Amino acid sequence: MEEYIVDPLSVDKQYIPLPVLAEEDFPQGCYRSGRQSRLVFLAGCDEVGRGALAGPVVAATVMVYLNIVERKKSATMEYFSKFLKFLKMLHMEKVDDSKRLSSYSRKSILKRLGIDPARVTKDSCYYLECNLLSEKERAQGGDVEDRVGVLFSVAEISSQEIDRINIFNAALKAMRRSFFNCYSIILRNVRRPADSQVVGNLLIDGIRPIGLGQESEDYYGNSEHARRVSSVNDLGSIVNEVPIVGGDRQSKVIALASIIAKEYRDLLMEKLDAQYAEGGYGFKDHVGYPTKKHISALNALGPSLIHRFTYAPVKKAIRH
Secondary structure, three states: OOOOOOOOOHHHHHOOOOOOOOHHHOOOOOOOOOOOOEEEEEEEEEEEOOOOOEOOEEEEEEEEEEEEOOOOOHHHHHHHHHHHHHHHHHHHOOOOOHHHOOHHHHHHHHHHOOOOHHHOOOOOEEEEOOOOOOHHHHHOOOOHHHOEEEEEEEEEEOHHHHHHHOHHHHHHHHHHHHHHHHHHHHHHHOOOOOOOEEEEEEEEEOOOOOOOOOOOHHHOOOOHHHHHHHOOOOHHHHEEEEEEOOHHHHOHHHHHHHHHHHHHHHHHHHHHHOOOHHHOOOHHHHOOOOOHHHHHHHHHHOOOOOEOOOOHHHHHHHHO
């Protein structure tokens, strides 16, 4: 298959949300006082583990947000530059599709960005220190996280739930959950005018949207986060879902999400290795994917509790 080359920033730049700040920028009759204030974001989401025979499917979302409170038009390009600075930083760190990087490269990238997968827990949200503010902006005081920030979160769907709702729906659910982990944090924690809008683009590695606008308890319905998110009317009109085929190769934000999800899941499977058949399945080597060693162990030992019983090789092992 012929390799194609794209500008490493082209997709992200194309979908960076540009806030409308001035009254004259709104269609006549649509302007309301305060609508010049916006919290804008650009997010990327990806999942790993879809083809594995064992273990969860894992998704990660990376979100960079900016709090727009100025009404002057110059603020548009000023804040656009913040998004671009983050994307250029990822480019300099050689962030790429996790499948095209070695484990050593992925770990090195995360270490330089201050991300330790061993300390990441599912459904938690983490801030990255990316120094997106200038010295002058820092000198103005106030909480940096109220003005600009980068968040990431990881979500996982168990093998049991994969068997119940199928892998396609499980992957979408994991991506929705990882996104809402970040989205609910900026709704709850970032101070902004009460009537300001929250708008942005979610870039998705895939061929279709993940269904943010649907009413569902699966966002992770266990706390006020879910209630706060579900109170947002017509979420699909606030968040623009942008599916991109091969997105983890074209978008640096999606690529970083894919690296985080991959390293988190690999480490999780290493931990599970010793818990099942004393490492007899070899999860630490193949992380649940259908290698010859895995299939051989599966047929000899039978499936474990974390295998996906609806997958054909696992069904075959049960019959043995």
